[in-house]
Amino acid sequence: MGRILLENVTKSFGDAQVIPPLDLVIDDGEFTVFVGPSGCGKSTLLRLIAGLEETSSGTITIDGLDVTQVPPSKRGLAMVFQSYALYPHMTVRKNIAFPMRMAGLSQAEQDKRVMTAAKSLNLVDYLDRKPGQLSGGQRQRVAIGRAIVRDPTAFLFDEPLSNLDAALRVGMRLEISEMHKRMQTTMIYVTHDQVEAMTMADKIVVLQAGVIEQVGSPLELYRSPCNLFVAGFIGSPKMNFITGTEAANRHAHTLGVRPEHIAVSTQTGAWTGRVSVSEHLGSDTFLHVHETGLADTLTVRTNGEISFKHGDIIHLTPREEMVHRFDAAGLRIS
Amino acid sequence: MSNRTLPRLLQTPAVLLLLIWMLIPLSMTLYFSFIRYVLNSLRRPEWTKPSISNWRGFGNYEFVLNNKDFILAIQNSLLIVCSILFFTVIFGILIAVLINKSFPGRGVVRVLLISPFFVMPAVNAVLWINMILDPVLGLQGLAVGGLNDAIEGLRNAPLVGGFFSLWPDFAPISFRATQTSAIAVIIMVTWQWTPFAVLIFMTSLQSEDQQQKEAAILDGAGAWSQFRFLTLPHLSRPIAIVVMIQAIFHLSLYAEIEIVSRGNGNKNLPYLIGEFANNNIGAASATGIFAVILANIVAFFLLRMIGKTLME
Numbered sequence: 001m002g003r004i005l006l007e008n009v010t011k012s013f014g015d016a017q018v019i020p021p022l023d024l025v026i027d028d029g030e031f032t033v034f035v036g037p038s039g040c041g042k043s044t045l046l047r048l049i050a051g052l053e054e055t056s057s058g059t060i061t062i063d064g065l066d067v068t069q070v071p072p073s074k075r076g077l078a079m080v081f082q083s084y085a086l087y088p089h090m091t092v093r094k095n096i097a098f099p100m101r102m103a104g105l106s107q108a109e110q111d112k113r114v115m116t117a118a119k120s121l122n123l124v125d126y127l128d129r130k131p132g133q134l135s136g137g138q139r140q141r142v143a144i145g146r147a148i149v150r151d152p153t154a155f156l157f158d159e160p161l162s163n164l165d166a167a168l169r170v171g172m173r174l175e176i177s178e179m180h181k182r183m184q185t186t187m188i189y190v191t192h193d194q195v196e197a198m199t200m201a202d203k204i205v206v207l208q209a210g211v212i213e214q215v216g217s218p219l220e221l222y223r224s225p226c227n228l229f230v231a232g233f234i235g236s237p238k239m240n241f242i243t244g245t246e247a248a249n250r251h252a253h254t255l256g257v258r259p260e261h262i263a264v265s266t267q268t269g270a271w272t273g274r275v276s277v278s279e280h281l282g283s284d285t286f287l288h289v290h291e292t293g294l295a296d297t298l299t300v301r302t303n304g305e306i307s308f309k310h311g312d313i314i315h316l317t318p319r320e321e322m323v324h325r326f327d328a329a330g331l332r333i334s
Numbered sequence: 335m336s337n338r339t340l341p342r343l344l345q346t347p348a349v350l351l352l353l354i355w356m357l358i359p360l361s362m363t364l365y366f367s368f369i370r371y372v373l374n375s376l377r378r379p380e381w382t383k384p385s386i387s388n389w390r391g392f393g394n395y396e397f398v399l400n401n402k403d404f405i406l407a408i409q410n411s412l413l414i415v416c417s418i419l420f421f422t423v424i425f426g427i428l429i430a431v432l433i434n435k436s437f438p439g440r441g442v443v444r445v446l447l448i449s450p451f452f453v454m455p456a457v458n459a460v461l462w463i464n465m466i467l468d469p470v471l472g473l474q475g476l477a478v479g480g481l482n483d484a485i486e487g488l489r490n491a492p493l494v495g496g497f498f499s500l501w502p503d504f505a506p507i508s509f510r511a512t513q514t515s516a517i518a519v520i521i522m523v524t525w526q527w528t529p530f531a532v533l534i535f536m537t538s539l540q541s542e543d544q545q546q547k548e549a550a551i552l553d554g555a556g557a558w559s560q561f562r563f564l565t566l567p568h569l570s571r572p573i574a575i576v577v578m579i580q581a582i583f584h585l586s587l588y589a590e591i592e593i594v595s596r597g598n599g600n601k602n603l604p605y606l607i608g609e610f611a612n613n614n615i616g617a618a619s620a621t622g623i624f625a626v627i628l629a630n631i632v633a634f635f636l637l638r639m640i641g642k643t644l645m646e
């Protein structure tokens with residue numbers, strides 16, 4: 001079990017209200033990802049759920065139980081921190097066993113669970129090392145091991161992979177996803193990373209300045225972002241925004257076209273522009289097109305075989321059914 | 335000239351100076367400890383000049399070992415140093431942890447706490463022994479007197495009078511007596527050096543990782559467990575530093591011992607050296623060599639002990 005309910009939760013530090021009244025439901029077994037720009041309150045929200053920060057008002061419910069005033073250790077949640085927060089003076093074994101030791105489990109039970117966790121996380125050879133003697137990825141696995149052995153009702157991750165290099169990040173991302181599939185435990189995951197959010201989440205919560213902009217599955221957010229902020233935030237490279245007569249022609253204030261939904265041609269097209277930079281990624285090429293009369297720059301995603309030089313004139317055609325329309329307030333017109 | 339020679343050449347004066355600084359006193363002490371050398375002797379005037387022809391071998395060492403005060407001085411040195419270390423570390427940790435939390439007036443409290451460290455040792459000793467610990471004129475005398483008066487009053491009270499009439503009169507303790515003068519020294523030096531420990535532990539506590547604490551809170555660790563498993567190991571290195579520095583300083587305590595009892599029944603090694611040095615430089619030097627050996631042994635065992643107990 002692990003259904004988490006936030007009702008009218010607010011948080012202020014002194015005079016500054018970081019989280020305005022906020023409602024959120026996280027269902028049992030769901031993998032929920034919080035995304036948003038830096039400083040938007042993702043960590044704060046996670047810490048409120050964990051109990052590391054006190055709510056200024058509102059209630060937090062876990063499995064039908066009001067835990068707003070319950071101390072963190074009694075909420076049955078496990079948290080994995082960005083800095084790992086391992087205990088530097090203890091061996092890996094003791095680190096993983098620490099929550100069980102605090103709970104007063106028998107030594108035999110502790111050893112058994114440490115072994116199980118270590119096996120599933122590939123840590124068996126490192127059990128007698130200190131955290132300082134491990135690589136970043138191994139440290140992160142120890143932190144996850146320490147969370148697993150408690151058998152929590154939900155896992156909270158605060159940017160757990162952002163200190164790892166790109167290759168390791170991909171590996172750990174898969175491991176965490178697999179872990180979720182296997183254990184079916186509720187997980188809340190905070191990240192900056194588009195790819196992590198899109199690939200891991202059952203449900204993405206997009207936050208801006210403490211306000212939830214949209215909640216939905218990754219594809220929902222990608223296909224029908226409810227406003228300009230979500231449209232610009234989800235998807236990489238960013239969605240192109242076009243205002244002016246072109247938008248007015250389609251009865252909108254702003255048009256949103258994703259780079260992958262624009263076709264390129266050297267002969268004809270709806271729009272014309274001049275290539276300024278083309279970025280070759282191998283599989284894809286990103287073209288930055290100027291002088292279209294629509295926006296400063298249009299970003300276009302094409303296949304990796306295409307090559308244009310700086311200054312080439314090209315013609316662009318958006319896929320009409322993929323054009324998003326937004327009104328003057330920035331809300332989606334459907 | 336290879337590119338390594340110049341830096342070395344430039345370092346040489348400093349290194350030489352350091353060597354001279356350390357080696358000359360040590361070798362002179364060693365040398366004096368093996369010869370007969372006194373400041374004043376009518377009978378053997380040739381002993382008043384240090385000379386290799388007065389060679390005595392281990393005679394000075396034997397003389398010191400057979401001196402009735404020597405064993406007492408070693409015991410006393412160890413007792414005083416270990417007690418001061420024990421109390422300053424405990425009080426230091428307690429106070430540092432207490433004032434690490436923020437509360438109104440913390441800055442003032444910190445300055446006040448540090449201030450005993452800036453009192454001169456001799457002044458500190460005079461203040462404590464005359465104004466606080468003195469059995470008649472000091473605070474102790476007043477407090478014991480007040481306590482006795484209070485009990486006296488209660489003896490005539492109804493109901494509880496019978497109970498209090500069983501109590502004896504309290505007698506103030508004289509800290510200048512041979513048995514208690516070491517305790518007086520321990521008290522006053524602990525008071526003076528606890529701030530040093532607080533200062534070191536306080537700076538260390540400020541660098542403690544807060545996320546580790548939060549992780550421990552989520553793991554179900556209470557205040558005591560957090561202290562025991564996170565803070566104390568975190569403090570192990572500062573504790574070792576405090577212990578080492580204080581051991582060096584307190585093995586050579588002198589002013590306090592002189593002022594409290596003029597060494598009556600409470601000599602430590604430096605005091606014994608001082609007494610020998612009134613005339614017998616050879617014996618004083620031999621005692622000095624014993625002191626060096628003792629200091630090394632103490633440092634070695636203390637550091638081993640701390641390393642073992644705190645690093646789990």
Ligand SMILES: Nc1ncnc2c1ncn2[C@@H]1O[C@H](COP(=O)(O)OP(=O)(O)OP(=O)(O)O)[C@@H](O)[C@H]1O
Pocket residue numbers: 013018036037038039040041042043044045192
């Ligand atoms: N203890 C605090 N006291 C005062 N303000 C705070 C405190 N903690 C966070 N804030 C403020 O709350 C806001 C949200 O912070 P938070 O750490 O939740 O952001 P975040 O979304 O996690 O950002 P990032 O992606 O950079 O980690 C920030 O503006 C921050 O300055």
Ligand SMILES: [Mg+2]
Pocket residue numbers: 042043044158
């Ligand atoms: Mg954060």
